[in-house]
Amino acid sequence: MNANLRVLAHILAALTLGITQGLGDQFVTANQQTIQGHFSVTSSEAAWLVAAYSATRIPATLLLYKARTQYGLRVFTELGLAVYAVMTLLHLVVRDFDTMVMLRAAAGFAAAPLSTLALLYCVLVLTERFRLSVGLSIGLLGSQITPPLARLISPYILDRVGWDGLVIMECGLALLSLAVVLMLKLPEMPRSRVFGATDAISFPLLAGGIGLVSMVLTLGRFYWWLEAPWLGWCLAMGVLLLALVCAIEINRKQPMLELRFMMQPTLLLFAGTMLAARLVMAEPVTGAVGFFQNLGLLNDNMAGLQIAILSGTLAGTAISCVFCSPDRAHWLHMAGLAVIGTAAWIESGSTSVTRPPDFYLPQAMIAFGTALFLPAAMAWSLAWVMRTNPTKLMGYIAMFLGSQVLGAQIGSALLGSFVIIREKFHSAQVVAHLTLQDPLVVQRAQQYGAAYRPVLGDTTLQSAEGLVRLGQLATREAYVLAYDDLFLTVSAAAALMLLGLLTHRALVALRGLGATRTA
Template sequence: MTDQNSLVEYGARRVIITITAIMCALLEIVDTTIVNVALNEMRGNLGATLTEVGWVITAYAIGNVIIVPMTSWLSQQFGRSNYFAASIILFTVCSFLCGNSTNIWELVLFRFLQGVGGGALLVTSQTIITESYPVEKRGMAQAIYGLGVIIGPTLGPPLGGYIVDHASWPLIFYINIPIGVIATLLTLQFVRSPRYGEKSRAKDVDWLGIGLLAVAVGSLQYVLEKGQDDDWFNDTTIIFLTVTAILGFIFFIWRQLNYKNPIVELRVLGNGNLRVGTILSFIMGFGLYGSTFIVPLYTQSTLGWTAQQAGMLMIPSALTTAFMMPIIGKMLQKGVPQQYLVAGGMLLFFVFTFWGYKILTISTGEDAFFWPLIIRGIGMGMLFIPITTLSLSTLKGKQIGQGAAFTGMMRQLGGSFGVAIITTFITRRNVFHRQSLVSHLDVNDPDVQQRVAALQHSFTGKGMPVDVAAKSSYQLLEMTVNRQAVVLSYMDVFLYLGVMFLLCVPFVLMVRRNRNKVDVSEAMH
């Protein structure tokens, strides 16, 4: 094991390392959401179907989630700075190839490889930042890293929207190239690797474990991303991959517990606080990515906003989180229990969702979203660092790095589950509300007849023939019912998401408190 203090940096060198690591974390996270607003353009340019173009997001997520649990082990094999630089290079080269793709499947392949490079950037940049700071400043180090993680998903859509509106979609990928080149040069020059024990020889490497992990996580991610499009378990591919994911995880867990050189050390989950922390990371990912997904989706699909307008709406929330991070870091340094901060963050997230539930209509104005999203920003700021430090607070030495990989993976998976469940839920509730609304619309009801007559009169007054006016009146009534059903579905999402966070509060307060101040990075590799 390396002496942790030997990695602490000071002065300009620490500033450069911090900027490099944040740049890499932002590169990776912005790239998860920046393409969302460009899918239509890609579909038109590459002649792809809606289902095919969805793979641009799915492939990246699969590459990401497969590599995250292995980062700790890979860092030990190749040395951290080498592995980090190689990941940036892979990410940057694949960004160039994505922008140059001539058909949809080329783009999907390069997005998968970009995701493999990107997954490493996230966990490794957290380790690098934390170890560059002395023990007493590590809460602040987590705050600095957290800025990238929380702001990244929010920056993606407005940036992507601006590029698509003012240039063309390949530029979304090309903007990564200069940042990637600078980050690679800075990494090779300034980032140091800890000295680890002996590396695994090629014959000792758990190749079967790597294969099982890739199959299990890849299958699960596919099921989550594609389930709703393919009608879940009415589709044979989804059934096959669900079974594959379950069996893959069972065999992977058995293999890791019995192999002498496991690539993922599962025994670390014997720690109670880490178990609670991984669950909380999952829920935080669910809320963070879920809310970043539904607010722009609602404003674009129901209120008719542009991608750029929808993205800009999220910026005050992100800035609020950025403002909160250092404050939370200082509170943790002063010994405020993580549990209280996490419980407070969950409570504020409930306030945000309940407020959202109250303001949604078919014509909600931009101003109505401002304060609820500010509350969301404060809540997210109170969740990220305390959950990370709570998860790792009772771990020692090398276990901390293994714990950090678990929380990172669970946050990503939480986001995937969140988007998949929310998409399905909206579709199902939409059908339910539409049937419910239609059942209350009786053609013989005087109110309905009056409404249709008024519409018909309005249309004929504009010179429309009587029979066309009657048909148009009923069509407009149906459109109104459909829009109202959509609004009710989104209201349900906000309400249930809030209740999920509210139910977590008592469990968070019951977590065992660690009396010692946590050294978050005592071997976070």
């Protein structure tokens, strides 16, 4: 095959693999209301499908490192994609919700290698000059575009085929990815025996611990953290299992988790920075989409907004392909945070008459900033790993991608909970001023009640319905104020992170200047 065609084929393969995994998750996340109607469940119950997929995906990503070393990445991937395709096919025949949750858990486990494969297909086919720029930027692109892509195409599929149409498309993408992996084979790496008897203990503990913590993060804001005792028990058990894993893995010669490597100060600082960044980057789904959903808009009403987000992501990826490098990472980080903070500040002035076109620019800016930040962060960290301990590279990639999933869950949990808390505060403030002793409130309630006059002849019932409508509008306005608080908080968090990075760069420059003068 011609060298240029070979590169193009691998780039398309990377995008296919990233989109396959992303859409498998986002089709469920973006269509919670459809799922509620299809399976006759509540919103809290529908969230179990998202929790099940994420809970198994993270430990399976961490397992990939050892599986690749002993059995080869090709075998693990081909088997996983075949199982993933079968799991999605079973979605068509299963109508029981509890069984569907188990299928989503199995699908999340089987699809776990796809994000790592997407990176490898881009990075390994390119020359060394472009691996940390074009390779990483495009390798991460597939998973970045799936949230807006899922919300963009879902309404058309649901209108024509229903929920089964989304399942068929997910299955088709899994089979396409399997065909891609079979046709474009990655070079085999040296194999060695790394699995031991202790792994039979460590991995179930790891899977159980991460699964329980992930489930709590996803479901906590739906059942509420302090009102469902089982959430506390699950979190405690998850932390206990993870503590047992750490106690087992810390002294192993061939551990599943490279704890000593991960506990280095540089990586701990990097992990903290990425966690804070993930909090900021969760704004589009938890913030903007949630804002418009509370105003009564559906996915098909937000098509233009999703196109704007896609455009911002593609523009950011194009810039990243040109400028991304470990040496420029801090500049791209600062540019990304500045853009995200500015966009969130623009959104913080929203009202109940704000509509998706008002968010086109700020949401495109947030997508642009995210597309600048992530590849630069991974380029810097990979370069650091290659300098300090290159034998840990594959393990680090698996840990990085797994931590990004967990970081996204933490970000969504915190932002979603923040909105609920602030809504309760603003609702109390708004309702406190709605008294029937105020003639303006009485007049407005009568106006709303008059709308029911054609169907309700009783004036008492009309007044009651008018008060109900007034209460609904008060709740809506409270949610608008809560989301404004969220946008402002995200903007402040981005500004603080930017200030921290500027301070760090200033200290590095001063130390360098001091060393030069001493010499």
